[in-house]
Amino acid sequence: MEIAFYVAGTVALVATLMVITRHNPVHALLYLNVSLLAHAMLFYLLGASFAALLEIIIYAGAIMVLFIFVVMLLNLGKETAEQERKWLKPKVWMGPTVLAAVLFAEFLALVLSSGQDAYSPAVVSPRELAVALYREYLIGVELAAMLLMAAVVGAAHIGRHKKLVLHRFLREEKEKEEEKHEETVL
Amino acid sequence: MKTTVSTEVVVLLAGLLFALGIVGVIIRKNIIFMLLSVEIMLNASGLAFVAAGSRWGQPDGQVMFVFILAMAAAEVSIGLALILQIYHQHKSLDIDNLKEMNG
Amino acid sequence: MSNNDFSALMPLMVLAGASVLVMLLIVARLSHRIIQLVSLLLFVVAFISLLNIRGMLPYEVGSLFMIDSFGAFMTGLIIFSGLVVNVFSYIYFQEKEEGPKEYYVLLFLCTLGACVLAQSEHFVSVFLGLEILTIGLYALIAYLRTRNHSIEAGIKYLVLAAFSSAFLLFGMALVYLQTGTMSFAGMAGVVAADNVPPLLITGLGLMLVGLGFKLAVVPFHMWTADVYQGAPVPVTTFIATASKGGVVAAMLRFFIAIDGFRSEPLQMVMITIAIASMVAGNLLALRQKNIKRLLAYSSIAHLGYLLVAFIPGSAVVPQAVSFYLLTYFITTFAAFGVITILSDSESDAEDLDRYKALFWKHPALASILAVAMFSLAGIPLTAGFTGKFYVLTTGIGQGFWLLAVVLVLSSVVGLYYYLRVVTTLFAGTRDLLPDPPAKYPVFLGISMAVLSILTFVLIWLGVYPDSVIGVVQGLQLK
Amino acid sequence: MDKYLWLIPALPLGGFLILALAGKQLSRSSVALVGAGSICLSALVTFVVGGAFLAGLPANAVYTQTLWTWFEVDAFSAKITLSLDVLSLVFVFVITFIGALIHIYSTAFMEADRDYARFFASMNLFVFSMLVLVLADNLLLMYLGWEGVGLCSYLLIGFWYEQPSNGNAARKAFTVTRIGDAAMAIGLFMIFQQAGTLVISDIGTIADTIWQPNSTTVTVTALLLLAGGLGKSAQLPLQTWLPDAMAGPSPVSALIHAATMVTAGVYLVARMHAIFALSETARLVIAVIGAATLLLAGLTALTQYDIKRVLAYSTISQIGYMFLALGVGAWTAAIFHFMVHAFFKALLFLAAGAIIESLHHEHNMFKMGGLKDKMPVVFWTFLAGALSLAAVPLISAGFYSKDQILWYSWTASGGSPILWMVALSGALITAAYTTRMMILTFWGEAHTPVGHLPGRRMTLPLVVLAVFSILAGFMELPHNFGHFTLFSDLLHPVLPETAMRAEIPSEWLFQLLAALATLGGVLLGYHYYYQQPARIESLRRNAALASLHRFWFSGWGFDALYDRLLVRPFIFISKINKSDVTDRLYTGIAGATGEMYKLLSRTQSGSLRWYIMGLVVGAILILGIQIML
């Protein structure tokens, strides 16, 4: 079954590569979903079936939907794609890519020098996981709840729309713009 | 369904994904892409954890993955809220517009 | 979970419960004033509940938490930070924000996260603590969401923090892959062997990236100034103190557990980071005109100093670190407290030019700020000096002369900008800053009282630090 | 009577203190009374104490009186101790006696001056310092007096301070003499290091035991002391200050720059003869310097217009004689010449002062003339001084003292024909310029109308000094000429006999030659300035002679030389470095720090992308370090 592993790995890599190179956010998101599915496959092959499940349901399902929702909400389509296209010149991505490559090379060097053996992944059943979660890591789960609460409160506050308090310099401009708008409407 | 996996390969795969994420964060102009790329990195870490858990046959790796998932969700929610605000104020999600503070 | 577990975790539970309680109060549409006072009370309760567990230290809760005297001390320090920040927050947010109430929920959660960090002895708790702290901070930094700077700081912090968290996680994963355990105690047994495998080293290195980001040490420091500037002043205070304190505590616990001091590459990395932080931090602040940014850069340098006490790995390290953090916290509170009080609804009091002649207008506030600056500069008679003294003795005691010399020389550079602030306070006769809002006499009174107490402690620690040193010397890591 | 010794310096000191603290409140007459009276009293005490001393000349020939211990550290001890022996008595006598006369003269001379009290305060302080100098029993106390007189000289040269040139002259005098003083101080250190004491009599006793004759140490020590003497006594190469010092009032020139202070060098060498006796080299240096100075200053005097400058150069020249005498070992001859010189030179200065004042502050001799009849008292007394200066044979004191020096310059053990030749030509030159001065001033046409004539308070001192200028010479008559040696006998307990060479030519011949030289000089002066003044003009048209004249007139170009060599470089260095070049180092460091700030703050660009890049680079560095280690 190693072959499945390598295939899934390759798919994940290629899809990820596509994610970071797509100009259109929606395309990128779709590729990311592919990548996440490949991840789920990898998880499954590594014996973590529950994780694979979560990956699909929460990551690919919930979180990605959130992204798409925002993209749609803000109507980020062609404009963004255009902007990214203009931007993503070799001059721009060369440097960071080299940097990342160097980092990876170092990582490679370190990992290869450690001489790990191959192993057969042990299957960890959801049950085992649940036991661990609710016994050993119970406080962790509670803390995760606090974490989510922080996120909810925070997102609620930040995302809340209030009337925009503009700086006094900007206020005039805005008024002008509005006037203009009215003119065009009329 | 016995698979034999070389630890190195898994780690390197995760590392490669991680590196791709890094590249994505740096080269992208749109904040949404940056967030996406960060998600890739987190996912790569998750992969590493799951692999490590399976290497030792423990549930701990997956437990950590669950927490990572929670954290990613939390982060994305706040991040997207922020993005909405930014878009609201700047009418653009270009990260290069956000350079007001420097020096 | 036994009763003991409960009481040991009581401070954390109070903090967590407080956040929920405050949320309920918000739902009940209570006024900002009441919420503020209640949360103040809750902080006090948390602090008292911490005092309550003194007798049972050290105490291990599950595999996630180790509450020893060092952890308790750091927890106390963090809760105290939350308390002080809370005191300074009322006027500031009342002036600026229509919805100031959720702030308190987030403050409690952040404090909780930092406390978790201070007591954790497991990757999971470290990670969760860190993330609670960080997620809370995202929201807090961008709390004044209608301000461009606030939003900008928020997104910068968010992307960078998530980015660095990924590093931290990846590092943890590698460590876990190598050791097969995520608890520090378990790792201690595995790592004790003399040859440290490269994978572990790599993992530690990647973790350092994540932790270094949180500590804002060079070269992971670049966010600091922007975030300090963009965040509301009380939040900046919190970032400067509690969030760093928690990370330092966790890091120290981890390093002591795996005896990371003995690893030559790690030591080398830390020394490089320390030197770079001390030098770059002080240089960056040299001509900075924005006092919030200036303090940000100064914090980079101070974390560099802290590493000087951290690196030697001797038995006195926990004492030195906790003492230094104590002095640094108090100094930072004093400095940011003054800035908070002087901020108005339009903008924060961050432009240094506006501080001209403050001494002649508000001698008390200016004196406090001046004392704080002297303390940051490490001038005797202030806590900063004793703190630096402790750090230097720790470094030199183990023969780290290079670090000590760099510390001394870079703090000379530091002198220049601290003095610049002080000079500004005394320069000229113009007064550009508004009066502290007189609308809230009670809260202003409380703020001033707290500031005065802090200043007093600042000087007391500088003149007669022995009692506190005695306390600190009793601190132990299990 | 020795217990009253302290009164001699104390009286002038008292006068100084009264005048300095209360001078403004006192009336002019009381200022004069205090100022002159204190010195007169001091002179009186000198007569009494000195008389008693001479009458009952004790075996050890010294009166000492310890007032208090100045300071004692480790082995070093300096006491405020006065000691009187014959040598110091001679000096004390000259100082107080001539000082008293000059003070009396000054009460009239300075009458019109605004700062009457300041003048007398300074003069009294000077007399006090000078007395301390000569009465000091140890070298450190002597140094106190030594510097004290320097200070007073400074104050008095710059007395009329509003004129910038006066201030400059004063500064120059102080600075130049200070150069010598610094060397002398080093000499003191050497003496203390070797002898372990600075008490003069002790040094004298143990000198033989601690120093090898003619050893380098003793020569160096002697030369360092000598340097101090050269500065104070305006001898080559430190002579340049004295002519400028004439900026001070005439009584000052008379007292300080003729009679007393400038001879301090002579006193010092005579006082420390025990050291100088041990070093032939040092003595040779003294003699050569003396000879060179007397010749050089004499030739310069020949060219000056300003009457006081003529006298100043003549003073330098005459002190040159004294040094010559000291150098050849004729100790008493030097002191004798000092005393005689003090009388006639003080006289000449005071008379010149009287003339200058009468002629409305006209210093130029060429604008004087014809004063013989208009100011008879001044003329006659001036003539007496001039005779003595020119050393007119038989009738002038100067002849006796100078003749002795001429004689010893060949015959004393340190003497040589060359020195004698120089001294002899010096005598000729002296006579020539003295004649020139006399003729230009008193004969010929009057160029400037005479104002009021000097009063009795001014003429009386002139007369007294004139008498002494003529008669003092008879205290000591040449060996072949009565062999009356009252003065040297008196001094012999203190100063050693002059050692003579084995073969001594006939003394008569020398006296004859000396007399001829004097007369020749007088004739020269008479010829060129009285008989044929036109020939001077023709000489002056000769280009070579004219430039020689210019050269001599400028004091042999020493001022210009020092200006180029020392003063201007010093000023140049200090001016270019006004802002302190070492500060550049620190401003450089500060500047570099500032540059680094600029560089680093550029990394804080505000760009998130850039920050992330920083993070990645940090990760690369960490992993890199780990790979390397």
Next chain:
Amino acid sequence: MMLVLLITVLMVGAVAAVVAGEWNRHLPRWIALLASAAGLLLVILLWAGTSPHSVTDGQWLMDYRKEWIPSFGITFHLAVDGLSLLLLALTFFLGVLAVLCSWDEVRERTGFYYFNLLWILAGVAGVFMALDMFLFYFFWEVMLIPMYFLIGIWGSENRVYAAYKFFIFTQASGLLMFLAILGLYFIHGRDTGIYTFGYFELVETVIPFKTAFWLMSGFMIAFAVKLPVFPFHTWLPDAHGEAPTAGSLILAGLLLKTGAYGMLRFVVPMFPEVVTDVAVPAMVLGVAGIVYGAVMAYSQTDLKRLVAFTSVSHMGFVITGIFALNELALQGVVMQLVTHALSTGALFLMAGMIKERLHTRDIGQMGGLWGPMPQMGTIGLVFAMASLGLPGLGNFVAEFLILLGVFQAQPWITVAAASGLIFSAVYSLRIVGKIFLGPRKTMEAVPDFSFREMLIMAVLTVSVVWLGLFPQPVIDTARPAITELIRFMDVHSNASHHQSYVK
């Protein structure tokens, strides 16, 4: 207890002054006068109570010790020997004068002004008494901040720059000293197991030569900057030039002395071998300072800068004398410390008084002031003469002893140092010449000394003359400390010599 009182009286006075300044502008100066005068009285009592002749064994006259931070072996240890006593007397004496000379000069923010003034004095007094290295460093720094304020708030035009420069120079060097102190602390602790900052314990530490060299360098840099030794002097002209009169007085009179005191008290006894080894270079630096300071002084046109550079020159004598390491020179050094404080202090006071009258420090704009101000002229002359080392005034005794002592050690260096005698004449006379002599430049009415000014100057004049003629009491007071130092040096260098012989 008396020693603690000395410091507390100043500190209490300082706080009282700042409080009183809130409601009355003139009260602070009276409080300051009272506090400093009380301190002076205490010192005089102390001096009278312990006549130096009564101390035959041991140099210490008084001792106060209390635990301070026992966890680090830090004690609050004050003690006084003859040397400290002299410098303490000087501190309070100049303190009183400093208050008096600020009497009318400072009109704004008087409370805070006198607070700073007294606080500096407290720091200086502490430095002269502290016998715990930590405490010493503590006091060393305590005196900086108020001085910084004094210059930075009440100084003249370029005050901020000067204040920075002063602070950063002294603080930077002070920190290096602190490192050295810590090094010493650990070496001693490791050798003996007793971790302490106590002077008497640390002085006995045996340090390997190379380490000792570095540690000594740490100490020396701090003291050399404070003294100041060429080429660390460049802060001084700025600080002296810009400071208010009292600030210059205290800087020149006291703060510079702390450097010399530190060398005498700490550097020499703690590192005897190294000191012997570096004596010649140090003396050469001293001579360089003598000459360089003098040349610089000559070129200055700003009166206060000029006087400041004369300080550099005079302090060159001090370091030369210290490293001569014999009793003569050391006594001379002590004497120089005292007399320089008086003479240079007086010159600074005079500069301040002239500035009050003419509103300039440029000597190019002065001249001919003797006419309208004969009293100031006379006094000015006296102190110019003191500065050039005229016998009969205190400075002469000092310089003579130093040179005499140095000659025993290094004749050639003395020869070079003696050139200072000439240069000092050059610049001192320039001061007199430019200010008092020559034609008058300004026609402003310049009143002569007021009674208060006359009082200050008269006291200084009498002191400097007294020291010139009767210096023995000072010498006797300092003697036990100096002889002890010499004895200590001898013992240690013999020991080390012996050691190397054995090797």
